[in-house]
Amino acid sequence: MNKPLRILTATLFLACGIAHADNYGEDSGDDSKSKSQLAAEAAMTKGNWAAAVPLLEAHIAGHFDDDEAVAELGYVYFRLGDKEMALQTLQSALWMNPRSLEANLYLGEFYVSQKDRPRALERLAALDRICIFGCGEYRRLKKAIATMGAPR
Amino acid sequence: MIFEGLTPQRSQAGKQAPPREGSVYTAMALTYALFLPCPVPAGELPREPVRLKTWLTQAACPKVQGSVQLSPDMALGLVAFNSPYLFGGKALRSQLTCGACHAKDGPSGAAERLRLRATVPDLGSVSKPGNVAAFVAQAVEHEFDGPPLAPRTGRALSALASVLAPYAAPAASACLVDGVSLVAIGLRLCAYQAGAVRGDSDEQDFVRDSLRFVIGELAHGAPPAVPAALINDTNRVLRAADLQSLGCGAPASLTRLAARWNAMGARPRFVVEYPKGNHE
Numbered sequence: 001m002n003k004p005l006r007i008l009t010a011t012l013f014l015a016c017g018i019a020h021a022d023n024y025g026e027d028s029g030d031d032s033k034s035k036s037q038l039a040a041e042a043a044m045t046k047g048n049w050a051a052a053v054p055l056l057e058a059h060i061a062g063h064f065d066d067d068e069a070v071a072e073l074g075y076v077y078f079r080l081g082d083k084e085m086a087l088q089t090l091q092s093a094l095w096m097n098p099r100s101l102e103a104n105l106y107l108g109e110f111y112v113s114q115k116d117r118p119r120a121l122e123r124l125a126a127l128d129r130i131c132i133f134g135c136g137e138y139r140r141l142k143k144a145i146a147t148m149g150a151p152r
Numbered sequence: 153m154i155f156e157g158l159t160p161q162r163s164q165a166g167k168q169a170p171p172r173e174g175s176v177y178t179a180m181a182l183t184y185a186l187f188l189p190c191p192v193p194a195g196e197l198p199r200e201p202v203r204l205k206t207w208l209t210q211a212a213c214p215k216v217q218g219s220v221q222l223s224p225d226m227a228l229g230l231v232a233f234n235s236p237y238l239f240g241g242k243a244l245r246s247q248l249t250c251g252a253c254h255a256k257d258g259p260s261g262a263a264e265r266l267r268l269r270a271t272v273p274d275l276g277s278v279s280k281p282g283n284v285a286a287f288v289a290q291a292v293e294h295e296f297d298g299p300p301l302a303p304r305t306g307r308a309l310s311a312l313a314s315v316l317a318p319y320a321a322p323a324a325s326a327c328l329v330d331g332v333s334l335v336a337i338g339l340r341l342c343a344y345q346a347g348a349v350r351g352d353s354d355e356q357d358f359v360r361d362s363l364r365f366v367i368g369e370l371a372h373g374a375p376p377a378v379p380a381a382l383i384n385d386t387n388r389v390l391r392a393a394d395l396q397s398l399g400c401g402a403p404a405s406l407t408r409l410a411a412r413w414n415a416m417g418a419r420p421r422f423v424v425e426y427p428k429g430n431h432e
Contacts, residue, residue: 045297133368133387134361134394136237136244142394 034059037069044072049079067093071102078110086110099130105137112144120145202369203251204234204331212315213327219421220327225304227341227424228359229312230329232305235362239291240298247365248296250288250309254316284310302355327420331370332377335386336413338363340424342400343407356399360390363400378416385409 033041040055056073060066074089090110093103108123124145127138213220222230232238233250285306292298317326329337338359345356364387370376371383386409393401400406414421 128391128395133371134364134391136240139237139357139361 034062036062040072044076049076052076053080065096067096067100068102070096071100071106074103075106075109078106078113083110083114098126101127101130101135101137104130105141108141109144112141112148115148117145117148120148202234202236202247202249204334204366204369206230206233206251206329206334207317207326208329209315209317210323210325210327213420215420216423219423222337222422222424223311224341224344224424225308225311226315227337227344227422228305228355229308229310230334231338231341231359231362232309233312234331234334234366235358236365237358237361238288238298238301238305239296241296243296243298284313302352302358304352304355305358329422330377330419331366331373332413332416333419333422334366335363335370336410337422337424338366339386339400339406339410339413340422343403343410344424346399346401346403346406353399357394360394360400364390378413382409382412382416386413 036055036059040052040059043049043052043055053073053076056069056076060069060073063069070089071093074086074093077089078086087107087110090103090107093100094107097103104123104126108120108127111117111120111123120141124138124141127135127141131138212222212226215221233254236244236247236249238250239248285301285303288306288309289301292301317323342356342359342363345352345359367383367387367390370378371380376383389401389405389409393399
């Protein structure tokens with residue numbers, strides 16, 4: 001790891017650790033989402049992707065273990081057309097939690113948009129392993145891959 | 153989950169995100185992985201079980217040679233009534249089904265957690281069957297951002313709504329469709345659909361995925377309602393059909409599985425077929 005990244009990591013750990021301690025026990029379920037996350041979800045529901053970015057970032061700053069929010073942020077970048085940030089953020093979310101339904105789904109959809117069928121199928125296979133009895137994320141990605149047509 | 157599809161109409165493609173430091177989230181992920189314990193794996197979070205019991209009036213459960221005969225429409229209505237795939241979107245993530253709200257003893261499971269904008273109608277006071285389909289279509293589209301309701305599924309739900317018996321105090325003559333019976337009914341419906349001349353692949357996919365959801369709920373029940381071997385066998389057949397894009401699979405194997413589910417405990421045996429002289 002290079003020096004700037006080490007410094008950044010250490011700073012983030014301290015900052016996020018303090019913020020996380022402040023919020024500990026607050027965000028355990030749907031009913032206890034942070035105000036930033038609720039506002040971000042409202043913005044996303046309206047398709048206001050640009051507004052959702054700072055709101056999600058504010059939420060993640062206080063809940064740095066929330067891989068679902070990181071995955072949502074990656075999806076927002078994807079919707080905004082920022083491929084580089086989308087890929088990095090979604091890969092981070094997947095790295096935080098390889099069994100994340102959102103990260104696998106959104107990353108799979110990202111690969112579908114890039115016509116990268118093998119990688120999209122990898123995410124589909126991951127969802128198939130995670131969802132023993134099926135799940136909506138698997139169904140949605142499978143449909144998205146089907147729109148790519150048959151492999152050449 | 154908040155979104156459906158890659159390109160919803162509400163998209164504002166073209167707007168650019170504010171410039172960000174590219175490695176921030178990678179660093180956060182690294183920090184997280186180094187200093188925190190692993191999270192609880194997705195799909196294993198504890199939650200309230202989804203109610204899978206539906207009571208039908210006696211008129212909807214005609215017995216023919218010892219078996220209860222259900223039309224494919226009624227069977228589809230029962231599957232849809234107990235399926236979170238009906239609503240899609242956020243409702244699917246929360247495992248919300250019609251049955252979670254529409255019971256006389258109040259809402260259950262996800263219906264207690266989700267705050268809905270629309271008022272949940274009392275099915276007992278629905279005057280026109282078409283109103284049910286319209287309400288569901290409205291809820292799917294505007295409440296949950298889900299996929300469009302298939303017309304046939306809407307009609308099936310309307311037909312079912314007219315024969316639902318009160319949940320809390322069903323009449324002695326009413327018949328109960330519990331989760332085990334629902335799987336048997338769904339498998340027979342799948343076999344019927346697979347053998348139909350004009351089979352609808354989307355409908356078969358919907359029934360298959362809904363059945364896998366019900367099987368998963370039964371698998372997580374304590375104590376399990378059926379042996380693990382039967383759950384695994386059924387899930388394996390349906391998953392294989394899914395992976396091969398074959399709807400629910402071969403009708404013969406589905407019928408054999410349905411017979412095994414029917415043999416579980418003292419329950420009515422359901423058959424799925426149209427009454428003679430009353431085909432589609």
